[in-house]
Amino acid sequence: MLLLKTMQKVNPMKAIFFEKFGTRDVLQFGDRPEPAPQQKELLIEVERSSVNYVDIRERQGTYNRPETHVGGIELPHISGLQAVGTVIAAGSKEDKVWIGKKVVAYTPKGGGYAQKVVAETSFCVEIPESANADLFAALPNQGLTAYLLLTASTQIQPGESVLVQGASGGVGSLAVQIAKILGAGTVLGTASTSEKLDFIRSLGADDAIDYTREDWTKRVLENTSGRGVDVLLESIGGNIFEQNFECLAPFGRHIIFGSTRGPGQPFAPRRLMQKSQTMTGFYLPVFLAKPELIQAGMEFLVKATLEEKLRPSIARILPLSQTAEAHRLLEDREIQGTILLDTK
Template identity: 30%
Template sequence: MVKAIRVRQHGGPEVLKWEDVEVGDPKEGEIRLKHKAIGINFLDVYMRKGLYESSPPLPFIPGMEGAGVVTAVGAGVTTCKVGDLVAYGVLDVGSYSEERILPADRAVPVPSYIDPVVAASVIFKGLTAQVLVRRSFKVEREHTVLVHAAAGGVGYLVCQWASSVGATVIGTVSTKEKAVQAKEDGCQHVILYKDENFVDRVMEITSGKGVDVVYDSVGKDTFDGSLTCLKPRGLMCHFGMASGEPEPIAFAKLSSKSLFYTFPALKAYTDDREELVAAAEELFSCVAKGVLRVRVNHKYPLSQAVQAHVDLESRKTTGSVVLIPDEE
């Protein structure tokens, strides 16, 4: 038996319960992993509340990313061996646990120069950033991008990555403290959206031209304004709904400027193992080179996942948030 956080009913952070669970042995194609660290994502909150379209059936153990040591392998596993340090993201839930079983082909090797806590904190969010900046829209030097929640777990990585190629980065944040971080992470322009209208400021910054792409993880509160900020043939890259699901959109809002829209599901970009490994290698390489400076700003014992969720939802966190198994 190991300790884990389990959700038996949908609701607030209080539904996260600290319980004993049975892990078992890996079957064919599976590995057993002893976690060093576990990443937290806002997607975990959606699933806890039952808001996500693909929320798992109750009861379930939340979490979709982590890093740890392989302690057992099932038959037919050739991608890793006992003792290897691996990380994973974009997986069935189950990471808020001291140990877990997972498909071997979803685990990627963690280079010796990457700390496992860093790996756990960046694998899901970093792969998401890689998809946003490199694949769903390939940011180039001549582009101007708008990043909502620029100090958040994915947002700050998007800002760094886009800035590293020379793009002009505009970020929105909620506080002056977060504005300082956004500047450090490559935003040439930072908008305090509680104090000023972000649409007006974006159009002022761009001399009325608008931006090439908007990276929007907020959803309902920013969606319409984000569309307005786009230049003709711009891309609305919508990857989260922290404020809720946007209202249905009229096609006229897209057709008036020939806008493009995408909601890039990470699974669609990483289902193929070769693509997954290549993306992870690029991510870890960028971390090693300093292109991406991973901010592990908040660490909580695994047993205190309730407090971690409270802080995340109240927007008290910046950068990456991780859970550390209590024995660590």
């Protein structure tokens, strides 16, 4: 007796994907199979997604090099670490109550550059139907990074001073605001142009400093009565990494979460002993091993945004088909805040 297998129909969706690593030219816009939610996952019809610098590193193949030690990705790949949209299906019976709800989702496996994406239920937070999708689409990856830098890599104490390098970017602009929400005292931000410095001040920073000036560390010391900052969030690298120690206070915490200018020169760890300072590395995917911290971060970000204490900054909204242009703007550092993708 012949057994006939019924092929399940796979619905196509529009997406941005790449089949090989390289420059922006490898990004393709076309049809991909609609993902299917598994246990404890939701299928979301995406309204807004956004672009992160991580997406560029993925496209370049950085995470697939042995020296990065982060596991890599499989090709073809759809990037996109965050999305806002409506739940249209659930992989678990108990999660069907989510269907029809508007959610903001963190999607660490990617998939956000598409009309539909799958996300773990625990990494989704419901938002009001009337909520501005643009604000929330800018939150998950960059917001979680900023939040966990200040609550897990260290714990800000009331009145402590904070310096955020690259404070006009997606993570930096949120870190400035979150530091204030968490009770920090003096919060300083750096950038490289007058326009970006004005933007940082508009976020509530106590001062904005041009890190391209040779004496930028003196400005930090002036703002902290010569003591230096208690917490320093570093994402630039190069020679800036070395200069950071000129304005880091005794017992100061130096947290590294990026290096847009490259890793710089080797560092002698015993230097930290002189002022009892600490240095901590940060990589958000590592925190997937602690999902309770991810959940707490998502809930904090949504609550603070709904209460208008946190204002995600939207730099540009582009159609999904123009994702390559979004990558260019980010690579060329032409934007302040987050670039969103309209997936409709």
